[in-house]
Amino acid sequence: MSRHGTLPFLCLGCGLLLMGASQQPSLLLAGLAAYLIGGLVWYRISHQQRHDKGRRKRGWPLWLYEIRPFVMVLLGLLMVRELTHPLFLLPALFWILLGGYQWWQRHRHRFWRQPPLRAP
Numbered sequence: 001m002s003r004h005g006t007l008p009f010l011c012l013g014c015g016l017l018l019m020g021a022s023q024q025p026s027l028l029l030a031g032l033a034a035y036l037i038g039g040l041v042w043y044r045i046s047h048q049q050r051h052d053k054g055r056r057k058r059g060w061p062l063w064l065y066e067i068r069p070f071v072m073v074l075l076g077l078l079m080v081r082e083l084t085h086p087l088f089l090l091p092a093l094f095w096i097l098l099g100g101y102q103w104w105q106r107h108r109h110r111f112w113r114q115p116p117l118r119a120p
Contacts, residue, residue: 072099
């Protein structure tokens, strides 16, 4: 992975860390901003790497389809952060794992897949 490929992961990780560990509202907003910027940068870099441009099913608008894993992870983190009963830990972990799985699938599909060979 190139250097510019690690930038979104750094922003996403810093944003999640700030939102998960801080108590001050300004740090929460900074964490949310870093997380959203990391998601946007990841989308822009991964969009250039897509091999299936235009072949995706049109069930979801593109922006909503692309942001879905990030929203799931954020929802799970906020549920863990505002945990009032240990029983709510299971749905929070479900959202985090589902969002992380979708994000991993997209990353693997876009960055690890070799482009099809063209006939001469």
